[in-house]
Amino acid sequence: MNLSPGGLSQLLNSGVAEIKFVRKRPVRNRPATRRMLATLCSPILDSELGRDILNFKPPTSSPSYNASNYNLLVVYDIFMQDWRAVPLDKTEVIRVLPSEPVEAFWEYFFETIAKMSATQKAAFMDQ
Numbered sequence: 001m002n003l004s005p006g007g008l009s010q011l012l013n014s015g016v017a018e019i020k021f022v023r024k025r026p027v028r029n030r031p032a033t034r035r036m037l038a039t040l041c042s043p044i045l046d047s048e049l050g051r052d053i054l055n056f057k058p059p060t061s062s063p064s065y066n067a068s069n070y071n072l073l074v075v076y077d078i079f080m081q082d083w084r085a086v087p088l089d090k091t092e093v094i095r096v097l098p099s100e101p102v103e104a105f106w107e108y109f110f111e112t113i114a115k116m117s118a119t120q121k122a123a124f125m126d127q
Contacts, residue, residue: 008088012040012075015099019075022090031126035094037078037113038086043102045076053109055081078113079121 011017016039023034039045045056056076063085067074072085098104116124 008091008093009040009073011093011096012038012073013042015039015041016044016078016097016105018094018097019086020092020094021086024087035125035127036075036080036084036086037097038075038084039078039099040075041099041102041105044099044105047102049106053114054078059083079125 008019016037018035019038020033020035023030023032026032044050045054046058050056054076063074067085070085071088073088073091074083074085076082077084098108
């Protein structure tokens with residue numbers, strides 16, 4: 001499912017989504033695309049669990065460039081636990097994770113994501 005830039009931003013502000021996008025810089029021996037669990041949802045990120053488990057830290061400054069000028073959206077990558085810019089014209093929403101109420105996300109997180117090994121997370125990102 002492809003969304004408009006505003007649609008993707010709205011979706012991620014209200015929850016978590018599995019997205020797939022074309023890498024800006026191809027990585028040798030890796031697929032041309034990358035998957036991530038992305039969010040901009042303050043109730044998830046800026047919670048005690050978000051800060052402790054996802055290592056969320058609110059940004060202290062804006063990027064040195066205007067992301068929208070490059071058709072990018074800056075999102076929080078749950079696996080890499082950092083901010084990433086994804087290309088809006090080359091991003092597909094694979095699925096929306098349960099996140100309403102916020103406790104539904106944390107239940108999913110602890111039952112599924114937290115149990116994944118580093119190898120499983122890397123394989124997920126390369127699918």
